Amino acid sequence: MFDEKITFDKFIRWFLVAVLVFAVLYVVNYLSHVLLPFFVAWFLAYLLDPVVKFVQYKLKVKIRAIAVIITMLLVVAVITGVVYTIVPPMIDQAEKLSVVANKYVQRTTSGNSITNMVREWIQEYQPQIHRYLNSTEFTETVKNSIPKFFSFLGQTASVVISIIASFITLLYLFFILLDYEFLVKNFIRIFPQKHRPFWTDLMQDVAAELNNYIRGQGLVALTMGILFCIGFTIIDFPIAIGMGILIGVLTLIPYMHALAFIPMAFLSLLKAADTGQNFWVVFGTATLVFAIIQVLCDLVVTPKIMGKAMNLNPAILLLSLSVWGALLGFIGLIIALPLTTLIIAYWKRYVTKEEEVKTETSAESSQG
Numbered sequence: 001m002f003d004e005k006i007t008f009d010k011f012i013r014w015f016l017v018a019v020l021v022f023a024v025l026y027v028v029n030y031l032s033h034v035l036l037p038f039f040v041a042w043f044l045a046y047l048l049d050p051v052v053k054f055v056q057y058k059l060k061v062k063i064r065a066i067a068v069i070i071t072m073l074l075v076v077a078v079i080t081g082v083v084y085t086i087v088p089p090m091i092d093q094a095e096k097l098s099v100v101a102n103k104y105v106q107r108t109t110s111g112n113s114i115t116n117m118v119r120e121w122i123q124e125y126q127p128q129i130h131r132y133l134n135s136t137e138f139t140e141t142v143k144n145s146i147p148k149f150f151s152f153l154g155q156t157a158s159v160v161i162s163i164i165a166s167f168i169t170l171l172y173l174f175f176i177l178l179d180y181e182f183l184v185k186n187f188i189r190i191f192p193q194k195h196r197p198f199w200t201d202l203m204q205d206v207a208a209e210l211n212n213y214i215r216g217q218g219l220v221a222l223t224m225g226i227l228f229c230i231g232f233t234i235i236d237f238p239i240a241i242g243m244g245i246l247i248g249v250l251t252l253i254p255y256m257h258a259l260a261f262i263p264m265a266f267l268s269l270l271k272a273a274d275t276g277q278n279f280w281v282v283f284g285t286a287t288l289v290f291a292i293i294q295v296l297c298d299l300v301v302t303p304k305i306m307g308k309a310m311n312l313n314p315a316i317l318l319l320s321l322s323v324w325g326a327l328l329g330f331i332g333l334i335i336a337l338p339l340t341t342l343i344i345a346y347w348k349r350y351v352t353k354e355e356e357v358k359t360e361t362s363a364e365s366s367q368g
Helices: 008-030 032-058 064-108 111-124 126-133 136-178 180-190 193-234 240-250 256-275 279-310 314-328 330-350 354-367
Strands: none
Touching (some): 032 064, 032 136, 032 180, 064 136, 193 240, 193 279
């Protein structure tokens, strides 16, 4: 590799390729809020195309559009089932917490005493309140509150935009699924003819790595979901099955299941208030279950499954998630592992030429 002469022409070519790569990454990052619905829709189309084919060819639904609609309705039904398993019990638990809190307030203080306290406080501090309302300090407070109010409106608008983006994603998904096979077969035509073999190989490698990642991560998520269901059931944790399913779904994106600590803390508070147990004992027990399963998965399940699927060291796995997440945000988290595996494979193939060396060595050994 190092004996090869680097000409000025080759240096310029590699420099331009590097500039192009950085330019593409910059543009993708700049337009990520616009591109995210499209990339998510394409990724979902990649996952759902086998289901569409099953509906179209095995169930004899000849019209592709109807097969796509049936598939999307099936996915909505599955998501609704998962949400129905998790959300209504959470609402029930929140109502229980509200009842417990009300009982606690009623035991400690009566409603009339609170009203009297408020009335006495207003009468005592009425001159100060009047002076404050007429002061410049109050005016400044109002002025400072207005930008915060508009900031709140902006956040509300961003939520509305996110909802609209989800509908756009569904539209993208429908139209991509409608012509998925045509798009995949003809995508290669955007490249010059002499470069098409390389891009064809690249697309096949991407598909292979993505398949390995999805199968591996799906199996890890299923295993973790089952283990958490069992663990939370053993300690009699509220909504044990729902929490297990939630953590399993979050595990589909590596290390996102840590977000489960938020509902876990809420449910621990509820159980402590309902049963009279110490909150830290309940939360500590749930955290212990979480830690045991996490260690078990990190030491046994993930290396066994993802190690074979992606061939990545755990340190490289974490680094790739951090780097691609920082570069491309949520899109980066989705594509981090397959893209890193692909880059390493192509580095070995085209830069270090390890595959050629292995081929030559095996050929020499077979001749010998």
